[in-house]
């Protein structure tokens with residue numbers, strides 16, 4: 001079968017290009033693997049059929065001839081095992097890839113979400129401005145560690161891989177935030193990741209899904 005992924009049929013403009021099926025689309029583009037999209041309309045995520053695929057009703061979910069699975073990190077690690085272009089070349093690189101995927105999703109993404117989501121989802125509420133310095137302190141702590149770990153290396157592991165895709169989609173949340181510029185090697189790393197043609201392919205594909213389902 002052709003790989004199938006789930007994605008939202010449409011989201012408001014501020015979220016377009018950022019929905020997490022971007023990670024899967026990017027990895028599949030990098031791997032040169034074709035896929036079909038199951039586009040979820042409002043409410044489809046709650047169907048028993050979809051919950052059997054993605055228990056939280058979220059996107060993305062993924063299926064191919066071998067597996068059905070959910071969680072963007074798990075999906076990318078699966079793709080990396082299958083696709084020559086993304087496959088780690090030895091056991092150490094495979095272990096490092098897994099570690100950096102978890103680090104991006106577990107150690108870094110929650111801190112960045114804490115910083116960038118309140119002004120979007122709680123705009124105008126009194127506590128939001130007071131919250132920022134606390135959130136910023138934790139982001140700075142994590143970015144300092146990441147910056148030191150990356151150093152002058154081009155990619156997180158020996159070559160560009162799914163760990164970079166996940167990390168770049170996480171750091172992308174800070175693209176417009178002045179805090180990223182405090183870490184020139186991370187800003188340059190993000191730019192390097194986003195310059196890959198596979199990122200542009202993935203972005204265009206996500207936008208095309210929204211275009212096809214634009215509300216009347």
Ligand SMILES: N[C@@H](CCC(=O)N[C@@H](CS)C(=O)NCC(=O)O)C(=O)O
Nearest residue numbers: 018019020057058059060071072073
């Ligand atoms: N940990 C999940 C998170 C997925 C996620 O947050 N998806 C969002 C879209 S970017 C979603 O489906 N939100 C709707 C919801 O949570 O009900 C993953 O990485 O796959």
